Amino acid sequence: MVKNFKLFALLIPLLMLFGCSAMIEPRADIQRSVDYLRQDVEKLTKQQEELTRKVNELTSKSSQQETVSSPAIIPSEKLAIDDSSNLQKESSTLYDKGMELMKQGKFDEARELFAKFINEYPQSELADNAQYWMGECFYSQKRFEEAKETFEGVSEHFPFGNKVPDALYKAALCAGLIGKNDERIRLLKQVTENYPFSDAAEKASNLLSQIEKKD
Numbered sequence: 001m002v003k004n005f006k007l008f009a010l011l012i013p014l015l016m017l018f019g020c021s022a023m024i025e026p027r028a029d030i031q032r033s034v035d036y037l038r039q040d041v042e043k044l045t046k047q048q049e050e051l052t053r054k055v056n057e058l059t060s061k062s063s064q065q066e067t068v069s070s071p072a073i074i075p076s077e078k079l080a081i082d083d084s085s086n087l088q089k090e091s092s093t094l095y096d097k098g099m100e101l102m103k104q105g106k107f108d109e110a111r112e113l114f115a116k117f118i119n120e121y122p123q124s125e126l127a128d129n130a131q132y133w134m135g136e137c138f139y140s141q142k143r144f145e146e147a148k149e150t151f152e153g154v155s156e157h158f159p160f161g162n163k164v165p166d167a168l169y170k171a172a173l174c175a176g177l178i179g180k181n182d183e184r185i186r187l188l189k190q191v192t193e194n195y196p197f198s199d200a201a202e203k204a205s206n207l208l209s210q211i212e213k214k215d
Contacts, residue, residue: 128161
């Protein structure tokens, strides 16, 4: 009996040792699992940081290439200014060519260019001038009836143009040349009354004085 007790007494520490070992071992496995997971997270974090760095580098290079290779965007206002400049240049060329032809005595060709100018650039500051010079072309060809109508067209179509007083005065001259004296006087008075400070008004006033003396 004593012998069996001693044996049991020896077994108890061994059983306790194995029991503790069994309890400790699962905890060690959990710790190892945690360590493995921590390593995986650290590895993934590093990979994500590297990927972010590469994406940023590619984005930066792409932006630089677009800055170098992409054409500059021209504001609409600048386009409008450029278009206006080109139109002015084209219209001026057409107008100047008409003037040159008129000086050369090529009145029909000049008149056609002036008419084309008015048709294409009716808002130009030179539109009333072109109308006036068309009248001068007719006048130089002694086509006074047509000249009169063309001169009067300056005040009708371009009432605020600087050529209106001169055109009305020339229309008065044409009226006198075709025997329309009453209309001549009416046009001369229109110049003196409506444009008293113009050179044309001075000419009209002098002509009116001459007419009154004759009468």
